Amino acid sequence: MVSISMTVNGKAVSGEVEPRTLLSDFLRVDLGLTGTHVGCDTSQCGACVVHVNGRSVKSCTVLAVQARDDEVTTIEGLAAADGTLHPMQAAFREHHGLQCGFCTPGMVMSATDLLQTNPDPTEAEVRDWLEGNICRCTGYHNIVKAILSCAAELRGHKVAAE
Amino acid sequence: MYNFQYHKPDSLDAAVTAIAGAEDGKIVAGGMTLLPTMKQRLAAPTDLVDLSAIPDLKGIGLDGDTLVIGAMTTHAEVAHSDIVKGHTPALAGLAEGIGDPQVRNRGTIGGSIANNDPTADYPAAVLGLNATVRTTKREIAADDFFEGLFTTALEEDELIVSVAFPKPAKAAYVKFPNPASRYAMVGVLVALTDDHVRVAITGAGQDGVFRASEMEAALSADFSPQSIEEMALPAESLNADIHGSAEYRSHLVTVMAKRAVAAATG
Ligand SMILES: Cc1cc2nc3c(=O)[nH]c(=O)nc-3n(C[C@H](O)[C@H](O)[C@H](O)COP(=O)(O)OP(=O)(O)OC[C@H]3O[C@@H](n4cnc5c(N)ncnc54)[C@H](O)[C@@H]3O)c2cc1C
Ligand code: FES
């Protein structure tokens, strides 16, 4: 076992893990943060996407020890402390961007990473970005709508704030 | 996944020592190939040596006209680098086309070429652009580096430090991605340097990436899509699998090569 510590959703956490423990398992089992889902064992579905040091990664394909001392954000870390949804979460609700909800945490974490580097994506860019996030329910249409709407809203806020 | 000892050395020397001292040690770079393989228990190293804390392996720079990319540089970093875009835009485009954003945020150039998957993108760039692989022991020309399916000239305790790309006059990479995985069904890198053309093909070869010498000769004489119009690689030498027959890949090679030449000249 090895000792690790990292920051998860702004809080310092630590634990004892086997080197083979996946970050997704550390989050779900050791920390009880079950919002991060695991949908495949081939690194393809994206249900497990979290941010590590600000960039989206597949937490099922990162060892917990590799994230030692890193900053991790999961779906639980997006909403405000008072429960107000993050604009991306609100947009998914508004535009019915989910059905069973299994892919949703990964979709939302992936989409928020897209808007960090590309605040004004085209529909094609959104669809291309979702290459690593598989949804078996929605046909993606409303997911794409939600992301485009959130992007527009965030740009609007920015303009209004300036 | 079977258990293993984890090492995170902070220097190249320490990494080489850790690998040499392990019973069955493996390097982990981005982990995007190795960890899925270990999850399937297709690999079960006794020790993992993580290269992510070694500063010498990171970064993108110019050495005169040569573009030098550290082994631990991620696909996303290459895709978004102004230095790469200024030197060889085709290389930035190739990196942007690998897998998906999360794979690009972790996967590295060193890991990709060390792995030498027959459908991976980077081997086509390294071979087609006539790059040199710089290791902890020596410099290896691209023509000598890729030895066959998942096989390279690297020795057990030899690490890739960086890859050095000379500047081409013109270059383009075009791939037909597998619709599910985004790996190359066929990917063709065409590069023109002085009066010589190199054509490297990934995804199609039974022994992994290779150069198409007939196409190179035709394009060196006349760098236009028409000059390879009638040229088809013999299907017997190409891959066939559930994704496509050898005949289909043979056809794709010509189409992708023509598109790459058009993109390079356009
Ligand atoms: C869903 C998915 C889609 C993908 N799609 C594509 C695609 O479209 N095109 C494509 O080309 N690839 C694709 N890949 C593979 C991806 O590009 C990997 O990142 C890459 O093949 C391996 O790089 P890595 O840094 O993750 O290496 P690792 O997985 O960490 O290592 C791979 C191998 O290289 C060795 N190694 C790593 N670094 C070094 C070094 N510096 N010196 C010596 N040996 C080293 C390791 O020991 C290991 O054997 C995909 C992967 C996934 C999971
Ligand atoms: S659970 Fe991580 S990609 Fe499917």
Ligand code: FES
């Ligand atoms: S909403 Fe069910 S998998 Fe996407």
